[in-house]
Amino acid sequence: MTIPTFTMRQLLEAGIHFGHHTRRWNPKMEEFIFGERNKIHIIDLEKTVPMLYAALEIIHEIAKKGGKILFVGTKRSASEIIASSAINCGQFYVNHRWLGGMLTNWETVSQSIKRLKELESKIESGEINNLTKKEKLNIERSKEKLELNLGGIKNMPNLPDAIFIIDINKESIAVQEAKKLNIPVIAICDTNTDPSNIDYPIPGNDDAVRSISLYCDLIGSAILSGMEENLAESGVDIGNSEVNVDEEIPSDKEIETIQDNDKKETVENENNKNLNMDLENNSDSN
Template sequence: MYLGVLKKFKNQMSMEEENQNNFKENILMVTMKDLLECGVHFGHQTRRWNPKTKKFIFGVRKNIHIIDLQKTLRYFRYTYNIVRDASAQGKSIMFVGTKKQANETLKEFAESIQVPYVNYRWLGGMLTNFSTIRKSVRKLEIIEEMENSGQIDLLTKKEKLMILRKKEKLDKYLGGVRHMKKIPDMIFVIDVAKEKIAVAEARKLHIPIVAPLDTNCDPDLVDYPIPGNDDAIRSIRLFCKEMSEAILEGRELMQEEIVHADENSEEIEFVSNEEKEEMLAEIQKEITQGAE
């Protein structure tokens, strides 16, 4: 059964790579070969599946569900566009992934494109009680100010140690969101089954959720799913990489729009001093003629 699945996927690879060059809506460069090499097609054991993912499943191999990579590619392209367009509109996107396989990779890509992220532990209220989170971030900033000014050295050894431990804890939990001034417009989540609290808070606030959708997940919880393995490190890295590139592409589009708008604005509004004097003289002349 699995050999048949693999053969079909490989037969589709050349066709997908050829069509990739003709796909004009985005610059997503993921191919069937990439998905196979990263193990995106491996789901969970059949006993752990969520029946709602049935439409994304191609078959079974040794009690492991095999995800339909044709659908993965289609959803990947669509979601890439959604994320790119959100970024082009200036919307903020938050990365969330706290499990061991994901946390370092997610942090790497989030920091590389300067988006907020949570990779250690989701604190309840990070979205629904954001003002409290901001107060905690402010505490972190105050401790850093004390360090920079030397004020912390005026404390006793015990007090200084307690404050530094507090700083370490705050930085671990909130370091990825310390520059986030408002709740995000969208969140990208690795493993929605694990990040239940983050997903619940986002849904409560009607914040769109983008996520890989493994066979044990509930599709109803995700606004923009990408059927695929959310456990394998290479698969997680692929998802993080492409979402990061979608965000960067969106920023480039936004910058192009800003430059274009500025150029048009200058063409319309720029008037030299000589032209202003000529226009003023014409107006005065018209006023004089009108009075006569």
């Protein structure tokens, strides 16, 4: 079995060890917290490493058997990365808003997807050119709205075999629906979350773009590796997607040096987290 590998240095440089402000922690994440600096919780990467590998292994096995993974991340820092990563490895995604019932009411969602494809066909064929300006505008707006919410799953034939989530607090409904349907959940769990209902939790920063990019690169590579093995007998080569990992794991002294260099950025990191949250809340209220 071939899954992408990574180093402790990569995790540190991506800021995966930065949690939230100590006042915002969830006690159920206590076992994954190494300590605190400047009132910011520091995640124990020695616990993250084996849990991340476990997640990559299950993702690889699902892809190897021809299964499909649904990427979910609707927050600003994750939205574009989630979409591009899912597309790059031939999977599906939700990156705008999770609609209630997207999994548990799949039959109804499928009808909406069918409607989206019908509207796309009418627009592409020029069929709407004979309509009035108002009618054309209504069709185009309906198509845009459906595309925004369902574009990432419009070619998903049925329910996914697993879902990968960034920020389980924001995507709590997605977690609930997956659990109800016994769909495995692989998710990033920051220090302000409860990992109890997650099948394959990955303790780590779920806000920083660099962190999210690394998670998605690794997950995508695991999927492509599994697909490659699945297609090996047919002679199809989808490319070597392993992450470059020709680095040695840094010593304790090197880790301390990296953390010291990050110390000045820690408070700014948390302020950015709070700002992102405020922006999201304002957006949601609008």
